[in-house]
Amino acid sequence: MQTTFPQLLQAHAKERPNDAAMREKEYGIWQTLSWKDMAELVKSIACGLHQAGLHRGEHMIVIGANRPRLYATMLAAQSLGAIPVPLYQDAVAAECVFPINNADVRFAVVEDQEQVDKMLEIQPDCPQLQHIYYDDPRGLRNYDHEGLAGLEELVAAGHAFSQAHPDFFQEEIDKAQPDDVAAMFFTSGTTGNPKGVVHTHATLIDRARAGVSFDKLSSHEEVLAYLPPAWIGQNIFSYSQWLVAGYVVNCPESGSTVGIDLNEVGPTYYFAPPRVFEGMLTSVMIRMEDASAIKRKIFHTFMDLAKRVGPARMDGKSIGFMDGIKYALGNFLVYGPLRNTLGFSRVRVAYTAGEAIGPDLFTFYRSIGINLKQLYGSTETAVFVCLQPDHEVHADTVGVPCDGVEIKLADNGEILVRSPGLLKEYYKNPKATEEVLTGDGWYHTSDAGFIDNNGHLKIIDRVKDVGRLQGGAHDGAMFAPKYVENKLKFFSHIKEAVALGDGREKVCVMINIDFAAVGNWAERRNLPYAGYTDLASKPEVYDLIKDCVEKVNADLSQDSMLAGSQISRFLVLHKELDADDGELTRTNKVRRGFISDKYGVLVDALYGGKSEQYIETQVKFEDGRTGSVSATLQIQDAKTFAPVKAAA
CATH class of the missing domain: 3.40.50.12780 (ANL, N-terminal domain)
Known part of the structure; x- marks a missing residue:
C-alpha cells in the first residue's frame, strides 16, 4: 500500500x-x-x-x-x-x-x-x-x-x-x-499568533482513507475546488482525498465564476462552510422575491411540503402515498430546477464544516433532495472525527465517530479525541502542544458537547465561550453565543452576528445585515439608500431585523437549557465585519473577544440602557489605504418569551 x-x-x-x-x-x-x-x-x-x-x-x-x-x-x-x-x-x-x-x-x-x-x-x-x-x-x-x-x-x-x-x-x-x-x-x-499544525503523510492519508471509505467515494467523483487551499478542509477534500480516491478535481477560473463553473462541472462530492450555503440560499430567496406572484405561490407551497416531508424522505423513511405524489410534482416544478440552478443536480454527498450550521438552513437543503451532511473535525485532527451516516442525519448533531476515532468527555464537558489523524505537534511551540495533547494520546478540542442516546455527537459551543448569565431573571442560565448567532444567521437578511452575555444579566447582539439581500428588499419597497451604513440605519431595516430577532427568541424559549439566551437588546452595525480589520479570522469566524474590545462603547451602550450611540471606526480598504466610518447607531429592545415547560 x-x-x-x-x-x-x-x-x-x-x-x-x-x-x-x-x-x-x-x-x-x-x-x-x-x-x-x-x-x-x-x-x-x-x-x-x-x-x-x-x-x-x-x-x-x-x-x-x-x-x-x-x-x-x-x-x-x-x-x-x-x-x-x-x-x-x-x-x-x-x-x-x-x-x-x-x-x-x-x-x-x-x-x-x-x-x-x-x-x-x-x-x-x-x-x-x-x-x-x-x-x-x-x-x-x-x-x-x-x-x-x-x-x-x-x-x-x-x-x-x-x-x-x-x-x-x-x-x-x-x-x-x-x-x-x-x-x-x-x-x-x-x-x-497563528500556530503551525504539523501533519505527517500517515495522519493525513489515514483520515482521507477513513472519509473515502465512510462515503464509498471512488475515482468517478467530480469535485470543485474553490475554497482556500490553506484551509485544511479544502486541502483534505481536493488534495489528500483526491490522491487517495483518484477522483477529478476541477479548478474554477476565478472566484467570480464559481457559480457558473459549479453548474458546468456538476460535482458529485461537494464541501463548503455554512457561509457558502447561507449565501446560496440568500440568492435563491432574492430571486424568488423578484418572481411573479404565481411563481412565488408555487415556490412557497411546495417548499412548505418539502420542509414537512423532505428530510424524512432523505433519511429513507416512508412519507405516505399522497405526500409522495405531491413531492414528485414538487420535484418536477421546484426542487429539481432549484438543485440545477444551485449546481447540485449530480451531488451524491455534500458536507458542511468549519463551524455549526443553522438547523433551519441545514434542513432546507435536505428537504429539496440534497444529501447535505455535517462533519466534525479541525486542523489538528486532519478534519475527520465525526461523520453523519446516510439515513442518520440530524440537524443538531455532527454524526458518529468515524473509523479509528475514540471520543470521551472531560468533567467540564470538553470533547477529547484520540485518532490516527492527530497532529504531530505545533511547530516550535512545545508548550502549546503539551496543552492540547495528553501523554496517552488524547487531544483537547476546546469544544463543549455530549454524546446523545443515538451515539451522535452534539456540539454546544467552544468551552471558553459557553458561559452563564449572572443576575436578572435568568441568573445562572447557560449562555452559548455561537448557538444564538447561528440561529440569527439563518435569516437571509442577517450576514453575521455577535452575541454577548457571559457574566451579564441578559443577552445582547450586534448584527451585520446582508447588504445584497437587504438592498434588494429595500429596492422593492422603493426605499432609497446610499451605501451600507445608510441602509443599516434605516428604521424599516431595524423593524425587519427586529422581527428576525424575536422569531429566534420564540424558538429559544422552546429549549429548556437555552431559554435564558433570548436576546433582550440589539443594534445593527454601521460596517461589515471584515478579516482585514481583524474582526474575522481568514476562515470567517467571528473574533468575539476582539470585537467586544474594539466596539466597547457599543457594548456599554447596549447594557447601559441607551437608545443610541455614536461611533467612529477605522477601516482598511482592499488597496491597503485606511479610512473611517462613523454613524449614530440605534439600539432597540426585543420581545422575549416565557420558557415553554416540558410536558410531564
Missing part, C-alpha cells in the same frame, strides 16, 4: 495514466491534466526545486487559489522530503511575515502578480526568503528582482536535470517514510 502522497500519485499515473486528474478553466475553456501529465509535471518541478537548493525537511510556502500547478508544486516538495505550507491568498502582506519567519522559509511558490507583490513587500522583514516563483506571468514582464522567476523556468530546468539524472527523482521518493512530515497548516489565529 502507498504510504506517501508522491507514491499515491505514481500509483494513479501507472494504473490509469490517461484518466483525468485535474481540470482548470482558463479563458472560459476547461483544460484537462491526466495523471500521467501530473506525474511528469511534479517530476520536473521537483528536480527544478532541487537544483535551486530546496532541502529535505525544509519548509516552502505556497500561496494562491486552487491551481493544478500549485498542487503539483506541493507534491514536488513532498517528493524531495520538503514540507509545503499553504497560506491564505487573501491575507495581507503583513500576515505572511510570522509564518515565513516561524518556519524559516527560503522558497515561495505563488499564483500571480498580487502574491508576488506581497512577497517583495515583506522581503525586508523576511531576509531569508530568497526564491519566489510565480505560476501566472501576467503583469510581471518587467519585474527583474533577484530570486524571482516563473514556474515555467523551474519546470524547464527541472526537465533538463531529470533527463541528465534519470534515477534521481525516484530515489528521492523512495527515501520517504509515512511518519515524515507532509505539510504544515497555520491556524486562523483567533488569539495571538
Whole structure:
C-alpha cells in the first residue's frame, strides 16, 4: 500500500495514466491534466526545486487559489522530503511575515502578480526568503528582482536535470517514510499568533482513507475546488482525498465564476462552510422575491411540503402515498430546477464544516433532495472525527465517530479525541502542544458537547465561550453565543452576528445585515439608500431585523437549557465585519473577544440602557489605504418569551 502522497500519485499515473486528474478553466475553456501529465509535471518541478537548493525537511510556502500547478508544486516538495505550507491568498502582506519567519522559509511558490507583490513587500522583514516563483506571468514582464522567476523556468530546468539524472527523482521518493512530515497548516489565529499544525503523510492519508471509505467515494467523483487551499478542509477534500480516491478535481477560473463553473462541472462530492450555503440560499430567496406572484405561490407551497416531508424522505423513511405524489410534482416544478440552478443536480454527498450550521438552513437543503451532511473535525485532527451516516442525519448533531476515532468527555464537558489523524505537534511551540495533547494520546478540542442516546455527537459551543448569565431573571442560565448567532444567521437578511452575555444579566447582539439581500428588499419597497451604513440605519431595516430577532427568541424559549439566551437588546452595525480589520479570522469566524474590545462603547451602550450611540471606526480598504466610518447607531429592545415547560 502507498504510504506517501508522491507514491499515491505514481500509483494513479501507472494504473490509469490517461484518466483525468485535474481540470482548470482558463479563458472560459476547461483544460484537462491526466495523471500521467501530473506525474511528469511534479517530476520536473521537483528536480527544478532541487537544483535551486530546496532541502529535505525544509519548509516552502505556497500561496494562491486552487491551481493544478500549485498542487503539483506541493507534491514536488513532498517528493524531495520538503514540507509545503499553504497560506491564505487573501491575507495581507503583513500576515505572511510570522509564518515565513516561524518556519524559516527560503522558497515561495505563488499564483500571480498580487502574491508576488506581497512577497517583495515583506522581503525586508523576511531576509531569508530568497526564491519566489510565480505560476501566472501576467503583469510581471518587467519585474527583474533577484530570486524571482516563473514556474515555467523551474519546470524547464527541472526537465533538463531529470533527463541528465534519470534515477534521481525516484530515489528521492523512495527515501520517504509515512511518519515524515507532509505539510504544515497555520491556524486562523483567533488569539495571538497563528500556530503551525504539523501533519505527517500517515495522519493525513489515514483520515482521507477513513472519509473515502465512510462515503464509498471512488475515482468517478467530480469535485470543485474553490475554497482556500490553506484551509485544511479544502486541502483534505481536493488534495489528500483526491490522491487517495483518484477522483477529478476541477479548478474554477476565478472566484467570480464559481457559480457558473459549479453548474458546468456538476460535482458529485461537494464541501463548503455554512457561509457558502447561507449565501446560496440568500440568492435563491432574492430571486424568488423578484418572481411573479404565481411563481412565488408555487415556490412557497411546495417548499412548505418539502420542509414537512423532505428530510424524512432523505433519511429513507416512508412519507405516505399522497405526500409522495405531491413531492414528485414538487420535484418536477421546484426542487429539481432549484438543485440545477444551485449546481447540485449530480451531488451524491455534500458536507458542511468549519463551524455549526443553522438547523433551519441545514434542513432546507435536505428537504429539496440534497444529501447535505455535517462533519466534525479541525486542523489538528486532519478534519475527520465525526461523520453523519446516510439515513442518520440530524440537524443538531455532527454524526458518529468515524473509523479509528475514540471520543470521551472531560468533567467540564470538553470533547477529547484520540485518532490516527492527530497532529504531530505545533511547530516550535512545545508548550502549546503539551496543552492540547495528553501523554496517552488524547487531544483537547476546546469544544463543549455530549454524546446523545443515538451515539451522535452534539456540539454546544467552544468551552471558553459557553458561559452563564449572572443576575436578572435568568441568573445562572447557560449562555452559548455561537448557538444564538447561528440561529440569527439563518435569516437571509442577517450576514453575521455577535452575541454577548457571559457574566451579564441578559443577552445582547450586534448584527451585520446582508447588504445584497437587504438592498434588494429595500429596492422593492422603493426605499432609497446610499451605501451600507445608510441602509443599516434605516428604521424599516431595524423593524425587519427586529422581527428576525424575536422569531429566534420564540424558538429559544422552546429549549429548556437555552431559554435564558433570548436576546433582550440589539443594534445593527454601521460596517461589515471584515478579516482585514481583524474582526474575522481568514476562515470567517467571528473574533468575539476582539470585537467586544474594539466596539466597547457599543457594548456599554447596549447594557447601559441607551437608545443610541455614536461611533467612529477605522477601516482598511482592499488597496491597503485606511479610512473611517462613523454613524449614530440605534439600539432597540426585543420581545422575549416565557420558557415553554416540558410536558410531564
